[in-house]
Amino acid sequence: MDKFEKNLEREVTAMRECYRSGKTKQESWRRSQLKGLQTFLKEKEVEIFRVLKQDLGKHYVEAFRDEVGLLRKSLNLALKDLKKWMSSREVKLPIIALLSSAELVPEPLGLILVISTWNFPFVLSLEPLIGAIAAGNGVVLKPSELAPACSSLLVNFLPNYLDSEAIKVIEGGPAVGEQLLQQKWDKIFFTGSARVGRMIMSAAAKHLTPATLELGGKCPAVLDSLSWSWDKEVAVNRIIGAKYGSCAGQVCISVDYLLVEKTFSSTVVELMKVLIKKMYGDNPRESHSVARIINKHHFLRLKNLLTDQMVKDSIVYGGSMDEDSLFIEPTILVDPPLQSTIMTEEIFGPLLPIITLDKIEDSIDFINSRPKPLAIYAFTHNEVLRKRMVSETSSGSVVFNDAIIQFVADTIPFGGIGESGFGKYHGKFSFDTFSHYKAIARRSFLTDFWFRFPPWNNYKLELLETSYNYDYFGVLLVILGLKKSRRRFDIN
Numbered sequence: 052m053d054k055f056e057k058n059l060e061r062e063v064t065a066m067r068e069c070y071r072s073g074k075t076k077q078e079s080w081r082r083s084q085l086k087g088l089q090t091f092l093k094e095k096e097v098e099i100f101r102v103l104k105q106d107l108g109k110h111y112v113e114a115f116r117d118e119v120g121l122l123r124k125s126l127n128l129a130l131k132d133l134k135k136w137m138s139s140r141e142v143k144l145p146i147i148a149l150l151s152s153a154e155l156v157p158e159p160l161g162l163i164l165v166i167s168t169w170n171f172p173f174v175l176s177l178e179p180l181i182g183a184i185a186a187g188n189g190v191v192l193k194p195s196e197l198a199p200a201c202s203s204l205l206v207n208f209l210p211n212y213l214d215s216e217a218i219k220v221i222e223g224g225p226a227v228g229e230q231l232l233q234q235k236w237d238k239i240f241f242t243g244s245a246r247v248g249r250m251i252m253s254a255a256a257k258h259l260t261p262a263t264l265e266l267g268g269k270c271p272a273v274l275d276s277l278s279w280s281w282d283k284e285v286a287v288n289r290i291i292g293a294k295y296g297s298c299a300g301q302v303c304i305s306v307d308y309l310l311v312e313k314t315f316s317s318t319v320v321e322l323m324k325v326l327i328k329k330m331y332g333d334n335p336r337e338s339h340s341v342a343r344i345i346n347k348h349h350f351l352r353l354k355n356l357l358t359d360q361m362v363k364d365s366i367v368y369g370g371s372m373d374e375d376s377l378f379i380e381p382t383i384l385v386d387p388p389l390q391s392t393i394m395t396e397e398i399f400g401p402l403l404p405i406i407t408l409d410k411i412e413d414s415i416d417f418i419n420s421r422p423k424p425l426a427i428y429a430f431t432h433n434e435v436l437r438k439r440m441v442s443e444t445s446s447g448s449v450v451f452n453d454a455i456i457q458f459v460a461d462t463i464p465f466g467g468i469g470e471s472g473f474g475k476y477h478g479k480f481s482f483d484t485f486s487h488y489k490a491i492a493r494r495s496f497l498t499d500f501w502f503r504f505p506p507w508n509n510y511k512l513e514l515l516e517t518s519y520n521y522d523y524f525g526v527l528l529v530i531l532g533l534k535k536s537r538r539r540f541d542i543n
């Protein structure tokens with residue numbers, strides 16, 4: 052237990068005093084911290100690749116694509132657009148506020164608690180940190196104890212690049228998390244399970260603290276029969292890449308299961324076998340491109356999903372595993388029973404159930420009869436199906452003809468709905484998540500519309516109604532007596 056945890060209350064009070072000094076609100080402070088993060092990523096890049104390999108078996112190219120590269124991109128954007136994000140935006144007030152002006156001024160929320168998880172230990176910790184810093188907040192970050200080498204690197208080295216009065220990184224598991232939750236924060240940003248998400252919400256409720264919950268769930272992919280051999284190959288390649296090619300499927304927006312028409316399923320399975328071999332060779336265990344399961348607990352959880360009596364006969368490809376190296380082969384199942392655990396709980400690993408349907412349109416009811424997912428993927432040329440997928444389902448995002456690509460974008464918000472969480476971030480959305488848009492309204496003393504004050508009569512009602520419709524000309528006509536009141540009430 053380090054000094055911060057022992058004196059948690061005192062340390063948080065000191066951080067709050069630092070925030071109150073106004074230091075973190077300065078644009079120069081925000082820039083210097085974002086640049087500090089840039090330098091950290093640059094100087095510690097090789098170390099980051101090493102600990103990601105150690106904790107998760109991630110290849111350094113995957114680590115660059117999913118973590119370091121994304122963070123560099125986010126930092127470049129934040130530094131480029133910071134001034135624009137920080138500036139206030141002018142808005143109009145209604146006619147009744149004659150001679151006025153108004154603006155929205157973004158202000159930081161104060162002290163932010165970020166609790167993150169292990170599958171993308173850097174991006175899920177530092178992406179919210181970038182938003183919180185850009186918005187001018189003080190931050191306490193607690194990475195996950197389940198990726199210990201990554202967490203240690205963050206705790207031991209990140210503070211050297213940042214203002215340690217305003218930004219702290221704390222190592223620890225649930226006990227430390229619970230201790231942190233007892234403090235009062237101005238926002239809690241949590242990434243992890245719905246189970247812990249519920250605890251976060253009840254702790255936040257105690258202090259009326261707003262929270263963002265980035266949770267998980269089962270993200271479906273719908274694969275229409277498609278038209279040609281090349282589009283089938285592109286679609287299946289992207290599905291495999293999303294399922295097995297990113298942290299061995301331990302991804303909140305991975306393809307959890309695939310919905311296809313019965314008549315198309317054997318074509319899909321055969322194509323998958325060929326393309327999996329193309330990515331990982333004949334012996335995936337020897338491949339440097341297959342990430343490992345995070346720990347024994349999750350390995351055994353996944354093993355249980357596969358050895359479940361109900362699903363054993365559904366395995367059509369893969370299924371081999373090695374507990375010592377925490378390796379699980381990319382595995383395909385066809386039609387495991389819908390009541391089996393693999394179809395009722397988030398898989399979070401390299402196992403892909405394919406569920407066959409009579410017709411692809413049935414996928415909409417299938418998805419709607421389950422909790423709202425973080426993402427829905429649909430591979431199709433069918434414009435009617437696309438429109439229905441957008442208008443008749445509910446999810447954090449919908450992606451057509453690809454998967455996971457939405458996480459890379461900073462022009463669209465990332466976040467869930469319902470059981471998959473709430474709140475959003477990435478790019479400017481991160482800045483907004485950690486800002487309060489303060490409403491500023493200014494009036495001149497010079498003049499007033501008399502009809503906003505008593506005594507009341509129908510003439511004033513007419514004027515109020517016309518002005519609330521932003522009808523300047525109408526207001527003028529009523530005042531000049533050229534338009535008569537249509538509304539009369541006989542109520543005293």
Ligand code: NAD
Binds near residue numbers: 166195227229243
């Ligand atoms: P978890 O909920 O067990 O842990 C997440 C964090 O919460 C860790 O830092 C942990 O130390 C902390 N924690 C655990 N118990 C706590 C407590 N009682 N009080 C305070 N803090 C506590 O996370 P997990 O189950 O290992 O993560 C996997 C889940 O996260 C999956 O459901 C996955 O889909 C989801 N996820 C979501 C996203 C997203 O961006 N939406 C990203 C990655 C993972």
